[in-house]
Amino acid sequence: MGNQYLIRFPSPIGRIELLADESALTSLAIERDGALPHDGVPERPSPLLEEARAQLDEYFLGRRAVFDLPVRLSGTPFQRAVWTELQRLERGEAITYGALASAVGRPGSARAIGGAVGANPLPLIIGCHRVLGSDGRVTGYSGGQGVPTKLWLLAHEEIGFAA
Incomplete structure (x- = not known):
């Protein structure tokens, strides 16, 4: 992993x-079906990763x-422009795919x-779970267990969505 750190x-x-x-930080992955991308690689902590863990625990x-x-x-x-726009959203705020496209x-x-949005390398840190369909519905999520993970995050941030 070279100069990469991992926890x-x-x-x-x-x-x-x-x-x-x-x-x-370069990547955040949420466990899917009991596995993470680098499960076979030994951890290599750093002060930055410890700070990120602390901030995620607080979240x-x-x-x-x-x-x-x-x-x-x-x-x-194009991806970086989308991710930059997502970084403007604060906890509890949502945006539609169409509004994000216009932005x-x-x-x-x-x-x-x-x-x-699905290619976001840092979900949670860059809140891609805050993007909803044009009718306010949850349309998908690539992190963790998919839609159930997104539903948990939306509820955690008290973001309303259409059923």
Whole structure:
């Protein structure tokens, strides 16, 4: 893993795996079907990862609304624009795929927005669970156990959605 650091820890939505380089978080994965992407790799903690764990623990306890962590996002310019817009949302706020498309200057591209949202390398830190369908419905989630994980996160943040 070179200069990568790695920790895993339990959470209310399953185990979480965090990766970082020397100066920023690079990846967050939520356990799916009992597995994480790097389960076979030994942990390699760092002060940044320990701080990220502490902030995520505070989030799950309802004591943190905003994460204050350096992130390094690898993706296309379009994906990075979507992720930057998602970072503007605060705990308890939601946005539709269509509104997100308009916010990044690509109205009518809700399907492409969905792809960028699903490729978010740092779910929770960058709140992709806060994106809803145009009618306010939960349309999907790529983290953890999928829609049940998203429903838990929406309820945790008291974000209303259409059934």
